[in-house]
Amino acid sequence: MSRRIALSVVAGAVVLAGAGAFALAYAGDRDPVPALAHSSVHYTAPSGGRDGSLSFTTEVSAPSGVSGLKVLAWPERSGFAKKQPTAGEMAAVESATCTPAGGHTVRCVYEAAVSAADAASSPHGAWHVAVLATAKDGSTALDRRAADFTVR
Numbered sequence: 001m002s003r004r005i006a007l008s009v010v011a012g013a014v015v016l017a018g019a020g021a022f023a024l025a026y027a028g029d030r031d032p033v034p035a036l037a038h039s040s041v042h043y044t045a046p047s048g049g050r051d052g053s054l055s056f057t058t059e060v061s062a063p064s065g066v067s068g069l070k071v072l073a074w075p076e077r078s079g080f081a082k083k084q085p086t087a088g089e090m091a092a093v094e095s096a097t098c099t100p101a102g103g104h105t106v107r108c109v110y111e112a113a114v115s116a117a118d119a120a121s122s123p124h125g126a127w128h129v130a131v132l133a134t135a136k137d138g139s140t141a142l143d144r145r146a147a148d149f150t151v152r
Helices: 003-029 116-121
Strands: 035-044 052-061 066-075 097-102 105-114 125-135 140-151
Touching: 035 125, 035 140, 052 066, 052 125, 052 140, 066 097, 066 105
Parallel strands: none
Antiparallel strands: 035 052, 052 105, 066 125, 097 105, 125 140
């Protein structure tokens, strides 16, 4: 093999290796799974003939954009404690309302009224909020305990 051909082959290999390393580094910077941040929950019990409320807020980010967020509040002393909510089950629950918060991030809020009858029939003690975030590219992130609150 001539020296010129050998140098061409080596130069080509160096270029390909560099391009591969760049592609891996770039791919590593972009996490396709939606990410949650700043999650919080606020529960107010019904009182004095007035309904109480449950409010959950979070920020969701995904490189492809966010298409939605499903929210489920579940008591620690329930069937979900042994077999926590799955993504399939979460797909059927209520959605939060999401508004743009800049870039590929949305701020999602879920609010529900809590009647005196609902509160009386609900287990008291620790509760958790499970969320299923879905990106526009179809990727999902399930957080079974995004936030916690107590029902007294």
